[in-house]
Amino acid sequence: MKYPNLEKIAEDRMSAEDVAVILSQTLKDVAARKITLRYALVVSRLALALSKTIKTVELEDRVEFIEQVLKKRKP
Numbered sequence: 001m002k003y004p005n006l007e008k009i010a011e012d013r014m015s016a017e018d019v020a021v022i023l024s025q026t027l028k029d030v031a032a033r034k035i036t037l038r039y040a041l042v043v044s045r046l047a048l049a050l051s052k053t054i055k056t057v058e059l060e061d062r063v064e065f066i067e068q069v070l071k072k073r074k075p
Contacts, residue, residue, distance in 0.1 A: 016054055019047045 026043045029035040 013057070014050055014054060016051060019051050019054065023047050 023044065026035070026040050026047075030037060030040045
């Protein structure tokens, strides 16, 4: 099982696109019988947790940005 740029992904924050790549590769590996369904299930559960975390972090970043902009606008 090969995941493109996995080393780069591990160094930075993962994006939703990175999670999609991993899930896509996992699906291909299941279809090619390179990995078991059980292993794919573990990957999919981790991917779900990652995607929820990514959404939360992105939302927190946006809220923080908006708060900073609003603080600068106050007289």
